[in-house]
Amino acid sequence: MFLKEYIKDIYNAVKSLLTGMKLTGYYFTHHKEIITEQYPENRETLNLSERFRGEVVMIHDENNEHACTGCSACELACPNGTIKIINKFEINAEGKKKKAIDTFIYHLELCTMCNLCIVACPTDTIKMAQNFEHSVYDRSLLTKKLNHSGSKIREGVE
Amino acid sequence: MGASKIIFYIISTFILGTGILAVTATKIFRAAIWLLFSLIGIAALYFWMQLEFIAAVQIIVYVGGIVVLIIFSIFLTQKSGDEMPKPLQQRKLFSLFAVFFAFAFTYLLIHQYGFYSSNPQPFELKISDIGMQMLSTTEHGFILPFEVVSMLLLAAMIGCIVIAMKAKTE
Amino acid sequence: MLSLEGITNFIDEGLNATFNPTIALLCEFAIVGICAITLFATLGLVLVLMERKVAAFMQIRLGPNRVGPMGMFQTAADTLKLVMKEGLTPDGADKFLFNLAPFIVMIAAMLLLAPIAFAKGFQIWDINIGVLYISAISSISVIGILMAGWASNNKYSLLGAMRSGAQIVSYELSAGLSIITIVVLTGSIQLSDIVASQENGWWLFKGHIPVIISFIIFIIAVTAETNRAPFDLAEAESELTAGFHTEYSGMKFALFFLAEYINIFIACAIGATLFLGGWMPFHIGSWHAFNHIMDYIPSSLWFVGKTFFLIFLMMWFRWTFPRLRVDQLLNLEWKYLLPISMFNLLLVTIVAIMGWHF
Numbered sequence: 001m002f003l004k005e006y007i008k009d010i011y012n013a014v015k016s017l018l019t020g021m022k023l024t025g026y027y028f029t030h031h032k033e034i035i036t037e038q039y040p041e042n043r044e045t046l047n048l049s050e051r052f053r054g055e056v057v058m059i060h061d062e063n064n065e066h067a068c069t070g071c072s073a074c075e076l077a078c079p080n081g082t083i084k085i086i087n088k089f090e091i092n093a094e095g096k097k098k099k100a101i102d103t104f105i106y107h108l109e110l111c112t113m114c115n116l117c118i119v120a121c122p123t124d125t126i127k128m129a130q131n132f133e134h135s136v137y138d139r140s141l142l143t144k145k146l147n148h149s150g151s152k153i154r155e156g157v158e
Numbered sequence: 159m160g161a162s163k164i165i166f167y168i169i170s171t172f173i174l175g176t177g178i179l180a181v182t183a184t185k186i187f188r189a190a191i192w193l194l195f196s197l198i199g200i201a202a203l204y205f206w207m208q209l210e211f212i213a214a215v216q217i218i219v220y221v222g223g224i225v226v227l228i229i230f231s232i233f234l235t236q237k238s239g240d241e242m243p244k245p246l247q248q249r250k251l252f253s254l255f256a257v258f259f260a261f262a263f264t265y266l267l268i269h270q271y272g273f274y275s276s277n278p279q280p281f282e283l284k285i286s287d288i289g290m291q292m293l294s295t296t297e298h299g300f301i302l303p304f305e306v307v308s309m310l311l312l313a314a315m316i317g318c319i320v321i322a323m324k325a326k327t328e
Numbered sequence: 329m330l331s332l333e334g335i336t337n338f339i340d341e342g343l344n345a346t347f348n349p350t351i352a353l354l355c356e357f358a359i360v361g362i363c364a365i366t367l368f369a370t371l372g373l374v375l376v377l378m379e380r381k382v383a384a385f386m387q388i389r390l391g392p393n394r395v396g397p398m399g400m401f402q403t404a405a406d407t408l409k410l411v412m413k414e415g416l417t418p419d420g421a422d423k424f425l426f427n428l429a430p431f432i433v434m435i436a437a438m439l440l441l442a443p444i445a446f447a448k449g450f451q452i453w454d455i456n457i458g459v460l461y462i463s464a465i466s467s468i469s470v471i472g473i474l475m476a477g478w479a480s481n482n483k484y485s486l487l488g489a490m491r492s493g494a495q496i497v498s499y500e501l502s503a504g505l506s507i508i509t510i511v512v513l514t515g516s517i518q519l520s521d522i523v524a525s526q527e528n529g530w531w532l533f534k535g536h537i538p539v540i541i542s543f544i545i546f547i548i549a550v551t552a553e554t555n556r557a558p559f560d561l562a563e564a565e566s567e568l569t570a571g572f573h574t575e576y577s578g579m580k581f582a583l584f585f586l587a588e589y590i591n592i593f594i595a596c597a598i599g600a601t602l603f604l605g606g607w608m609p610f611h612i613g614s615w616h617a618f619n620h621i622m623d624y625i626p627s628s629l630w631f632v633g634k635t636f637f638l639i640f641l642m643m644w645f646r647w648t649f650p651r652l653r654v655d656q657l658l659n660l661e662w663k664y665l666l667p668i669s670m671f672n673l674l675l676v677t678i679v680a681i682m683g684w685h686f
Contacts, residue, residue: 010664017649024386024648035388161350187478191425194471210457214464222467226497229474233490285457285517 053113053128056083056106058146065154066147068125070101077120082110100153104146109139123157165206173199184241187232194225211285333449360452364441368590373403375589379643386647407582415578418481425479430576430583432472437590439465443519444597447607447628451520458519459511462598463504466553469591470496473555473562473572476584480575488571491654492562496553498661503549505669506542509676510602513539513685519601526605528613535685538676543603545669550595551642552657554588558649561657596638600631604638607631 037046060066070087088102118126126146136142173196180192197220204213245253292300339359343352377392377400384391392399417423443458445451455461470493477489511517513535514525525531531539552559563571573584600606607627611619652660679685 010668020648021644024644027388028382028385028644031385031388033388034390036390038390185422188422188425191471191475198468210455211460214457214460217464218460218467221471222464222497222500226467226470226474226493229471229478230490230493233474233478233486283456286515 048130052130052132053115054130054132055108055113055128055134056111056117056126056146057129058104058126058148059124060148060151061154063154064148064151066125066151067123067154067157068101068104068147069123069153069157070099071122073120073122074117074126077116079114079116080110080112082107082112083117101147106144106146107142108134108144109142162206166203169199169202169206173203186235186242187229190225190228190232193228194221197221197225209283211283211288333447336450364438364452367441368438368586371593372586372589373407375593375639376403376406376585378639379589379646382640382643383647386644410578410582413578415580416575418575420481421575422479422481425475426575427580429472429476429479430580430587432475433469433587434583434590436465436469436472437587437594439468440591440594444594445519445523445601445606446631447626450607450628454518454520456518458522459507459517459602463500463507466591467496467500469587476576477572480572482575484568484570485572485574488562488568488574491568492555492572494654495555495559495562495657498658499549499552499559499665502545502661502665502669503553505666505673506546506549507598507602509535509539509542509669509673512673512676512680519606523601523606523608526608526611528611530603530605530608530610532603535676535679538672538679539603539685541672542669542676543599545665545672546599546603547638547641548660548665550599551645552661554591554595554642556588556592556642557646558651559657560651561654592639592642593635596642597631597635599638600634604634605630606634 039046058066058068070085072085072087075083075085084105084107085101086103086105087099089097090100091097113128115128118128134142176192176195176199180189180196183189183192197216201213201216201221204210204216291298292304295301340352340356343355346352347355380402381391381399383389392402395401395405417426440462442453443451443455443461445454473492473496474489477485477487477492480486510522510531513531514522516522516525526534528534532543555562561571562568563573568574573581576584605611607630609619609622609625609627609630611622
C-alpha cells in the first residue's frame with residue numbers, strides 16, 4: 001500500500017538521521033580522545049606510523065662502514081633521477097682493482113618517497129628514515145651526499 | 159516641500175529611471191535586473207504610503223516569484239550574455255507611438271478623475287480585516303473573485319503536472 | 329535591574345530633550361545603523377569560530393587553537409587577511425552586476441534584522457506585517473545569488489546559482505507553510521504579538537504534535553534556504569568549486585561569507601521567536617512562582633540562548649549529514665515536506681478551531 005510505504009520511508013529516514021546525529025553528538029560531548037597531533041609541542045613524543053617514509057639514508061655501522069657496492073641498481077630503479085652514484089676504483093691488498101663508491105648523491109627535492117630504490121638494493125644498504133622536517137631556505141641544501149666521509153665498504157660484501 | 163514629498167520624488171525617479179534602463183538595456187539579463195529594481199521601487203512606494211501588506215505582497219509575488227522565473231528562463235537560453243541586436247527603425251517609431259498614446263490615455267484618465275483631497279488622518283489597516291474582506295459574501299466582499307482565482311491557479315497547477323508528466327513507455 | 333528597554337528609552341528621551349524631533353530621529357537612525365553593523369561584524373567573527381570549533385569537536389579534533397587563547401582570534405586574523413587581499417573582477421564578467429551582487433545579498437540580510445525582537449521592548453521596527461515582511465525580504469537574497477552566478481561569466485558559478493535558485497524557490501514554500509501554522513495559532517502576523525502569545529508557554533510545547541512537526545519542517549527548510557550542508561549544492565566545494573562565489577575574492581567574498589552566517593543567525597532568530605517564544609522566559613501555564621523565578625533571567629539572554637541553540641542544531645546537521653543530490657533535494661521538498669506541511673496546516677487549523685492546544 002502506498003501510504004504505508006510512504007510513512008515507513010519517513011520513519012526510516014528520521015531514524016537513520018538520528019543515529020548519525022547520536023554519534024556526532026557523542027563525540028561532541030565526550031571530547032577526550034583527540035585523533036590529531038599537536039605537532040610542534042609533541043616533537044619529543046612524536047608517534048609516527050611504521051611505514052611513514054621521510055627520506056633515504058644509508059646505513060652505517062659503528063666502524064663507519066656501509067654495504068654499498070656501487071652497483072647502481074637504485075639509480076636505475078629510480079623513476080625520476082633522484083639518485084646519482086659516482087664510482088671510483090680502489091686497489092685492494094691483493095693488487096686487484098675493485099669498484100667502490102666515491103659519492104652517493106641523493107636529490108631530496110626530486111624524491112617522491114616511492115620506495116623503489118630500497119626494494120632494488122641487493123645489499124640493503126639504504127633505507128627510508130622518518131625525518132620529515134626538510135624545509136630549508138636554499139634549494140641546493142636538499143642535494144645530499146649519503147655516504148659519510150671516510151666511510152668504506154664492509155668486509156665480505158660483494 | 160516636506161521630507162515626505164522629497165522621498166516620494168526620489169522613489170518615483172528611481173522607478174522611472176530603472177524602467178527606462180530596463181527597456182533600453184542591450185543585454186537581456188541586465189534588462190531583467192533593471193525590471194527587478196523598478197518593481198522594488200514600486201514596493202518602496204507602497205511602503206511610503208504605509209501600505210505594508212501590499213508592499214510585502216508586491217515583493218513576494220514580483221521580486222521573489224516572477225523576476226526569479228524570468229531570470230531562470232534567461233539562464234536556460236543560449237545567448238544570455240550576448241548583446242541584443244539594435245531594434246528596427248519602424249519598431250522604434252511604433253513603440254514611441256504606443257508610449258505616447260498610453261501616456262495621453264493615462265493623463266486623460268487622471269485629469270478627468272478629479273481627485274478630492276483625502277482626509278489627512280492616517281488609517282490603520284489590520285491584516286485580519288483583509289482576510290475577512292477576502293472571504294466575506296456581502297456586497298463588497300471578494301469571495302467570488304478569490305475562489306475564481308484559486309480555481310484558475312489549480313487549473314494551472316494541474317496543467318503543469320500534465321506537461322511535466324512522463325509518458326508511459328510500454 | 330538594567331534592561332535593554334531602559335537603555336533605549338533613556339537614549340530616546342535624552343536625544344529628544346536636546347534636539348528637535350527630526351534631528352533626534354536621524355541620530356537614532358545612525359545609532360541603530362552602527363549597532364546593526366557592529367552586531368554583524370561580531371556575529372560573523374563569533375559564528376565562524378563557533379562553526380569551526382563545533383566541527384572540530386564533532387570530528388574528534390581540536391580546531392583552531394594557535395591564534396590567541398584557544399584560537400579565539402583566528403577569525404579576526406582571517407578577516408584581516410581578507411581585507412588585505414585584492415578584490416579581483418574577472419575579465420569578461422559583467423562588471424557592474426558582479427560588484428553589485430554581494431551588496432544585494434548583504435542589504436537583504438540587513439533588512440531582515442529590522443523586525444526581530446532581541447529583548448523585551450528592544451526591537452528596531454515592530455512592523456505590523458512582521459512574518460510576511462520576513463518572507464518577502466528573504467526572497468530578495470536569491471536575486472543576489474543569481475546575479476553573482478551570472479555576472480561571474482563562469483559555468484560553475486552559473487550552475488551553482490541555478491541550483492541555489494531552484495532550491496530557495498522550492499523550500500520557501502514549506503518554510504512559509506510552517507510559519508503559517510504559528511500564525512494560525514496566534515491569529516496575528518506581528519512578531520511582538522506572536523511573542524506575547526507565548527507568555528503561558530512556548531508554542532512548541534503548547535501546540536504539541538502539529539507544531540513539533542512544523543518546527544522540524546521549518547528547521548529543514550531554513551537549512552536549505554541558507555544554503556547550508558546537507559543542502560549546500562549551490563556552493564558544493566567538491567563539485568562546483570564554491571558555486572556562485574567561485575570568482576569572488578577579498579572583501580567581496582567576505583561579504584558573501586558574512587551574509588551566509590548572518591542569514592543563519594536571522595533564520596534561527598525567527599525560528600526561536602515563532603516556536604520557542606523569542607525573548608519570553610520559560611513559562612509553564614499557571615505556575616506563577618516558577619514563572620516569576622524564570623523572569624529573573626534577562627530576556628535578552630533567553631533570546632540569545634534560544635537562537636544559539638538553534639544555530640548549534642544547524643551546525644550539528646552540517647557536520648553529520650552528507651550532501652544531497654539535486655534530484656534528491658527536489659524530491660524531499662515536493663514529495664515529502666510540502667504534502668506533509670500542507671496536511672499539517674490542516675491539522676493545526678483544526679487544533680486551533682477546536683481549542684485543543686494548551
